[in-house]
Amino acid sequence: MNSLNWSDAILHCQHAGQGYVIATIIDAQGSTPRDGGSKMVIDDAHCYDTLGGGQLEFLVTQQARELLAANQSCQIMRPIPLAAEAAQCCGGNVLVMLECFAKVDWQINLFGAGHVAQALVKILAELPCQVNVIDSRAEYLQHFNAANCRVIHHADPTQTIAEYVDNSWNIIFTHDHQLDYKLCSELLRYDRWAFVGLIGSRTKAQRFHQRLKADGFEEQYLTCPIGLPDVRGKRPMEVAVSIAAQLQSLYYQEQPRHKRKSTSWRTIKKLIGSNQLESY
Structure with missing residues (x-):
């Protein structure tokens, strides 16, 4: 059991980008360890708050971890007769919703x-992503405090590339064109990224593509200029909006569309209205 309560745990999990399950007692009949409305949060390693402990909590946690292993957002209802299924002497019945x-x-x-x-980070702070900001200038990294943002100070940002996960999205906009090119070259050595983008004018793009081709790189894997061309403006926030719109457009095109698993409304009404909650 972790010291965070369920509401703080939700924020903690969201900020960390990790999966979590909210377990809520929707209905309680007879003698039960907690009343309706009680909540707990479960992630891969911890449980936050409680539904009363014992076998009830064990069963809920077990199913929550199965849902987390599938890594698919869903909502399901789980009726649990405490005597028959959880072997708890209180003998009541609970209906638990797992989100x-x-x-x-x-x-x-x-x-x-x-x-x-x-x-850009002000926009990305509101999106379902994790952000690394890498720079050799420590004073610039002080401007980032978004919960989903991690700052990395390194004298040579190219030396940090190996630590980033496969299918990362990479955007280059340093203060130095030579560093920009060095980063492009190093990133394009690996065929494991979802996106490599470079800020710049069409003239800069043409020069970089020519240099990359001369150096033997597949320059078509570099997106430059970045941003949607129809989103105009040169102010930092205008450029950021253009980049964020492009990233979202590309990201959601690649995401598989899964039908969300949920309990049907007819079943929910039956379960809540039943005097005896039974497994289905």
Whole structure:
């Protein structure tokens, strides 16, 4: 049991980008350890708050971890007769709703902590992603305090590339064109990224593509300029909006569409209205 209560645990899990399940007692009949409305939160390693402990909590946690292993957001109802299924002497019945929220698997690496990066992180802070901001200038990294953002200070940002997970999204907008090119070259050595983008004008894009081709790289894997061309404006926030819109458009195109698993409304009404909650 962790010291956080269920509401604080939700924020903790969201900020960490990890999957979690909210377990709520929807209905309680007879003698039960907790009343309707009681909640707990379960993640891969911890339980926060309580539904009363004992076998009831064990069964709920076990099913929650099965949902987390599938990593698919869903809502299901679980009726539990405490005597028959949980072997608890109180002998009542509870109906538990399990709401599973899948872990965040969208990681975005921002190389450069200038004005556009600062504006972009304000947008990304509201999206289901985890953000790394990498820069050699420690003073610039002080501007980032979003809960889903981690700052990385390194004298040579290219030396951090190996630590980022496969299918990461990478955006380059440092203060130095030579560093930009070095980062492009290093990222394109690996065929494991979902996206590699570079900020810049069409002239800069043309020069970088020519250099990359001359150096033997598949320059078509580099997106430059980045951002949607129809979203105009040169202010940092305008550029950031354009980049964020492009990232969202590409990201959601690649996401498989799963039918969300849930308990039917007819079954829910039957379960709540029943005097004896039975498994179905």
